[in-house]
Amino acid sequence: MRLFFHFGRYFALMAKALAKPEKKRIYLKQLIIELENIGINSVGIVVLISIFIGAVITIQLAYNFENPLIPKYLIGLSARDIMMLEFSSTMVGLILAGKVGSNIASEIGTMRITEQIDAMEMMGVNSAGYLILPKVIAAVIFNPFLTIISIFVGIAGGWMVSVFTNAVTQHDYLYGIHAYFCPFYISQALIKTVVFAIIITSVPAYHGYYVRGGALEVGKASTRAVVYSSILILLFNLILTQLLLGK
Amino acid sequence: MIEIKNIYKSFAGNLVLNDISATFERGKINQIIGRSGSGKTVLLKAIVGLHDINKGEIIYDNIVFTSLNFKEKKEIRKQIGMVFQGGALFTSATIEENIIYPLNMFTKMTLKEKKERVNFCLERVNILNANQLYPTEISGGMQKRVAIARAIVLNPKYLFFDEPNSGLDPKTAILIDQLIKEITDEYKTITIINTHDMNSIMEIGDNIVFIHEGKKWWQGSKHEIFNTENKELNDFVFASHLFQRVRNGTNGSHR
Numbered sequence: 496m497r498l499f500f501h502f503g504r505y506f507a508l509m510a511k512a513l514a515k516p517e518k519k520r521i522y523l524k525q526l527i528i529e530l531e532n533i534g535i536n537s538v539g540i541v542v543l544i545s546i547f548i549g550a551v552i553t554i555q556l557a558y559n560f561e562n563p564l565i566p567k568y569l570i571g572l573s574a575r576d577i578m579m580l581e582f583s584s585t586m587v588g589l590i591l592a593g594k595v596g597s598n599i600a601s602e603i604g605t606m607r608i609t610e611q612i613d614a615m616e617m618m619g620v621n622s623a624g625y626l627i628l629p630k631v632i633a634a635v636i637f638n639p640f641l642t643i644i645s646i647f648v649g650i651a652g653g654w655m656v657s658v659f660t661n662a663v664t665q666h667d668y669l670y671g672i673h674a675y676f677c678p679f680y681i682s683q684a685l686i687k688t689v690v691f692a693i694i695i696t697s698v699p700a701y702h703g704y705y706v707r708g709g710a711l712e713v714g715k716a717s718t719r720a721v722v723y724s725s726i727l728i729l730l731f732n733l734i735l736t737q738l739l740l741g742k
Numbered sequence: 743m744i745e746i747k748n749i750y751k752s753f754a755g756n757l758v759l760n761d762i763s764a765t766f767e768r769g770k771i772n773q774i775i776g777r778s779g780s781g782k783t784v785l786l787k788a789i790v791g792l793h794d795i796n797k798g799e800i801i802y803d804n805i806v807f808t809s810l811n812f813k814e815k816k817e818i819r820k821q822i823g824m825v826f827q828g829g830a831l832f833t834s835a836t837i838e839e840n841i842i843y844p845l846n847m848f849t850k851m852t853l854k855e856k857k858e859r860v861n862f863c864l865e866r867v868n869i870l871n872a873n874q875l876y877p878t879e880i881s882g883g884m885q886k887r888v889a890i891a892r893a894i895v896l897n898p899k900y901l902f903f904d905e906p907n908s909g910l911d912p913k914t915a916i917l918i919d920q921l922i923k924e925i926t927d928e929y930k931t932i933t934i935i936n937t938h939d940m941n942s943i944m945e946i947g948d949n950i951v952f953i954h955e956g957k958k959w960w961q962g963s964k965h966e967i968f969n970t971e972n973k974e975l976n977d978f979v980f981a982s983h984l985f986q987r988v989r990n991g992t993n994g995s996h997r
Contacts (some may be wrong), residue, residue, distance in 0.1 A: 515849050535824035606832075606917075613792055618844045619819040 498527070511623040512631070512700075518657070525629040531541075533595050533630060538644065540594060541587055545645040548586070549652025552577055557662035570663045571671020574653040579680040580740075583645035585732045588691035590637070592724040594738025596699040599630060600720035603703030604713035624739050627700040634692035640689040646681075683739040690735060691728050698724045743767055744900065744932050748896060749782075749798035751788055758784045759795070760956040771926055771946045772934045776953035777978060783827075783904060785953060786936040790902055790922040791815055799912060817944065820848055823857065823931075829885040831877040831892070837864070838873035841892045848896065863891040866919060872968030883914035894925060901926065903935040907942055919945050938978075943967070944947065951979065 507633055516522040533608050615622040648681045650672055657668035699720035706716040744766040751759035758781045766772035773959055787793045788802055791839050800807040802818055806825065810864045817994065838860055845856045864873070867887040877885055886906060893901060903922060907915035925947045926933040938942065945951060952960040954974045962970070967979055970989075980986050 521846055609828060609833070610826040610830035613787075613822065614826060614832075614838055615793065617790060617819055617822055617824040617902075619816045619822075620847055621816075638809065 499596045503699075504705065508623055508627070508701055508704060509549070509697060510542060512627040512723035514621055514624050516624055516628070517620060521584055522629055525609070525625065526633055529629045529633035530637055532598075533633045534641070534661060537591060537594060537637075537641060540590065541641050541645050542648050544590060545583065545649040546652040546655075548582055549574065549578060549629060549649030550656045551652075551708040552582075552649070552677075553656040553668070554660070557640040557656075559717065567663055567667040568674055570685065571653065571657075571668040572674050573671075574665050574668075574671045575650055576680065577678075578646050578649040579684050582649060583642045584684040584687040584691065587645050588638075588688065588695065588728045588732075589690075591641070592695050592699075592728060593721050594722045595634070595666035595695055596724045597697060598699075600706075600717040601713055603627075603700055604716045605703075607704060607706050608709060608713060614679035623704065626705070627697065631694045634696045635689055638688045638692040638695075639685045642684055646684070683735070686739065687732065687735050689733050694724055694727045694731065698727060743803060744934070745799075745801040746789060747799040747801070749785070749788060749800070749884065750796045751784055751793060752796055754848065754880075758956050759788065762798075762953070762956075762958045764951045764958060764961060766934050766950075767949060768931055768932045769926065769930045769948070770933070770948035770983055771923060772903065772932070772949045772951070773943060773947045774936045774951050774953060775938060775943055775947075775978070776935065780953045782936045782953045785904060790824060791819070820844050820896065821899040822902065823896070823898035825886065825889045825893050825904065825906055827905045827908055829877065829882075829889040831885060831889060833875065833877050836874050836876055837869070837880070837888050839887060840877070841895050844892065844896050859895060860891075863895050864888075865890045866894070866925075883911075883918070885957075886910065886918055889916075890921060890925070894929065896986075897929065899931060901929075901933040903933070903937075905918045905937055905939075907939045908937060912941065915939065915941065915943065922946065933948040940979065940982070954978070 553570060553574045556573050558569065560570055603612075607624070612626070615625065645650045653672075654665070654668055657663045657665045699717075702716045702720035702723070703713075706712050743762075747763050749759050749762045750757070750951075762785060774782045774785055781957040788795050791909075795808065805818065807815065807818060831837075832843065835843070839862045841863055842856050845851055845859060849856070851859065860873070864870070864952060867890050869884060869887055869891065872880060872884070873890075873919070877888065879932070899947075901922075906918050906922065910918065919942050922933060925931070935942070944967075947967075950960075950962060950964060950967060951958060952972070952975050953977065960970060960972045960975045967975070969980075970976065
């Protein structure tokens with residue numbers, strides 16, 4: 496029953512958040528702030544993690560592809576496909592659920608317990624719309640760029656392995672990342688990213704918006720937000736992968 | 743006039759407001775008083791619509807607030823200024839940004855006009871040269887005054903204060919009381935204050951509603967409060983030795 500209660504309240508909150516803005520210009524200004532907070536400020540961590548994971552994937556593939564019957568270019572091809580199919584959408588989504596999700600839940604939760612949200616409501620402002628909608632839109636706009644950046648940087652990480660180690664030659668790696676390219680992999684990564692962006696922002700916003708108590712409860716709400724966002728990302732990853740690539 | 747009729751409110755089966763009716767008049771300081779946990783904050787938040795009530799009616803100048811839809815309630819709320827117990831200032835915004843926020847949301851004023859209005863409101867609450875400070879960089883008394891400036895920036899018809907003197911020293915509390923009184927006279931607002939501060943009650947209370955265990959036990963003026971026969975109100979008012987001595991006509995400086 497609690498599950499239905501949370502579902503109902505979540506969708507009611509989202510409906511409130513999607514209501515017509517009081518003043519579009521103010522929401523636009525807020526959107527630009529959120530693009531920086533949620534999007535630009537996440538570029539660093541996405542680049543850092545993607546480059547290392549790209550490199551590690553390439554090393555591990557090279558280690559496992561030692562059979563002389565397996566062509567070496569498959570290392571580059573596999574690294575590219577892993578980045579496109581799973582890492583840059585799902586893993587980056589999980590990382591952002593931790594970074595962005597906890598931030599959103601604690602920000603909105605603190606505003607709730609210090610009565611700042613009540614103050615907004617008292618002024619006649621739709622607090623859900625003002626606080627949540629710009630965050631969701633910012634993530635939906637920017638996260639696809641983060642995914643694209645992650646794919647390129649991850650592949651570059653693998654290329655650096657080919658430059659600095661003997662795991663795979665540069666020629667084989669570069670040939671591999673060009674071979675049998677399927678453009679739909681990019682599309683499915685972007686579709687997933689958009690769904691994950693909605694989860695990463697709206698689920699923590701929900702947990703923060705309805706927090707009750709004090710600082711301890713805000714901390715707990717923040718943890719819950721990250722856990723539930725991560726679980727939902729994994730669940731929707733499975734559903735979307737089956738829908739987009741399944742037979 | 744704000745009228746509340748037979749209000750009931752419960753949380754998880756626990757009845758917090760039990761059949762409360764009262765009237766609050768324009769241009770007067772209306773106070774809801776009572777012990778901690780008596781239900782006065784719930785009543786105040788119910789009147790402004792932050793808590794939905796289970797039963798009863800809340801009427802703002804002949805408009806039944808409780809039967810309005812979300813959009814219509816928003817229109818009424820634009821005429822309400824509220825000062826919360828902790829100030830509820832936006833901590834990530836400067837004092838100027840805090841006060842300009844309602845103007846940005848609901849007016850078509852130019853930036854120059856908005857800044858003039860902000861400065862006017864800040865001067866009105868005696869805060870000067872603090873526009874660019876953050877709420878955490880000013881004292882509790884100043885935060886309350888900034889919250890009052892934000893509450894009056896849109897020229898409200900109704901003003902609500904939730905424990906405006908909590909956490910303030912007696913002198914600052916008196917200044918805040920005087921400010922509330924002046925603003926009420928100046929703007930002819932319906933002002934409702936939720937308090938348990940006896941000094942504030944005796945200083946500015948025109949119309950006092952006493953709440954005890956979720957029920958209204960008494961309504962009257964500060965002049966009537968000392969002569970009431972109501973036992974629960976007497977227990978509340980004369981809880982301190984000072985007020986007991988005032989009632990008995992003895993000098994408050996000796997025990």
